[in-house]
Each structure stands twice: as structure tokens, then as C-alpha cells.
Amino acid sequence: MSAPQLGRFIELLTREQFSVAEACLLIAQDAYPELNVDTYLGRIEAIAEGVRARIPADAFAEQRIVALNNYLFGELRLSGNVADYYDPRNSYLNEVIDRHVGIPITLSVLYIEVGQRIGLAVKGVSFPGHFLVKLRVKRGQLVIDPFANGEPQSEDDLRKRLQQVLPKTQAIGSLEPYIEAATPRQIIARLLRNLKAIYMKSREFDRALAVMNRILLVTPESVDELRDRGLVYQHLECFRPALADLQNYLRRSPDATDALEIHERLVELRQAAGRLN
Secondary structure, X not given: OOHHHHHHHHHHHOOOOOOHHHHHHHHHOOOOOOOXXXXXXXXXXXXXXXXXXXXXXXXXXXXXXXXXXXXXXXXXXXXXXXXXXXXXXXXXXXXXXXXXXXXXXXXXXXXXXXXXXXXXXXXXXXXXXXXXXXXXXXXXXXXXXXXXXXXXXXXXXXXXXXXXXXXXXXXXXXXXXXXXXXXXXXXXXXXXXXXXXXXXXXXXXXXXXXXXXXXXXXXXXXXHHHHHHHHHHHHOOOHHHHHHHHHHHHHHOOOOOOHHHHHHHHHHHHHHHHHOO
């Protein structure tokens, strides 16, 4: 990532509230260096204008939701990429806008950004296993799945989803802790971890490293992410950065369950780094 691109991303992170779409597009510049963030933000605004043109100015929230769903999933034909869910392009917002397919979190980001532009206080929900959105309406709280064409989720739907991803011994109880609004930083961290998992699985360590650098900007307190970056540096034979990350990991988490394994890796890395002199 270039210094100006990185600087804009870091500046966003200094704010408590920021445009998640802008942050997602800045992340996409790692894979698409020529990507013009402002051009794509303009395209999101054009989508919002398309929705606004289809609703009266005094439309209430439910009317706006219907118009938003009809435009995004009817006219634009946005959809969840079920056929190739783990294609990394699904995690890059520019590709979602271009190709009209995505995964729950990127479709939700687009839904949130357009929804807010047409007067809906839409929030992201970092639901276990499947990102969702929600907003307050007169009758209470509405939870929506943009991956399923904006389909509202009933309490039974949400409980069934939880039963599929939580341990069977875990009592669910109230749904409120699971549908709390996610902060912009939490949304970006989840998107980045999705990308990290995709690139690690395909052993594209260069791409994984770029993602990990972003994760540590978003969640600098995460010692596990620091360890993982050190291991990727080792795979890439960047021995000194690997040594620095893993030493820092043990310094910050001396009682980690994998401390012995990391100590052994440090011995290997010191020898490898020594051979570079």
C-alpha cells in the first residue's frame, strides 16, 4: 500500500464514526492499486439517488426499506454469491459494485451506506456466522439480511441461525447481545479477518500480509494477529520482521498456550537472521 493510501486509512481510524464504505474501498486498493475511492463513493451516491427518485420525500421507514430492496435487489439485481462464496472479490466493495454479487458483510455495507443516504438509520450487526443489518421502526426493531435480498429476519429465524453456529450446550436466552449495532471499526475488522482467512487458505501469503497490516491498524491490541503476522513473515522468509513480531507477541502474552512453539520458532529465526549478516 502506498503512503497516501495508508495515510487516508489511518486518518479514518482516528474518528469514532466514519464511512465504512470509504474504509472498504481503501482496503481494496491493496488488491487494486489504481482504484479511485472517490469515484466509487460517487457511484454509491448515484445508487442512493436512484432510490430517492422512487420514494416520496415524506415516506416513512418501511416505505423506504421497500424502495431500497426493490432497487438494490430488483432493478440492480444485487445478490449473494452462493456459487463462489470464498472468491476474494466478494470481499472488495468495488467488485461488489461492479459485479453486483457479494457476501453478507459487503452487501450489508452497501445496504447501510445507501440506506443512510436515503434517511434510514441502518446499523450493521456482527451476528455470529452471518453479517446482518438492523434499524428502528415504529413497531420496534427490524433485522434484515442483505445476502437474502433484504429479507426481514424473525426472532425464530435468528434463533435458528444461532443454533447452527453456537455450541449445542450454550443457552441462547435474549437475542439482544447478538444483534447489538457494530461500530465501524468492528465492521472493518470482521471484513479484514474474512479476507485474511481466504488468503491464508489459498496460501497467498503476500496478499494475506497486506490484510494483516490493515488488521493491526484497526485492532492494535490483538496479540493473536501480531503472532499470525509474524508467522506469515516467516513463510515469506522475512526473518527480521518475523522475529520482531513474535518477540513482541511473547512479551505481551508470556503465558500463551503456544509460547513453547513460538520460542522454538524464535530460535530458528535468530539463526536465519544471523545468516543474512
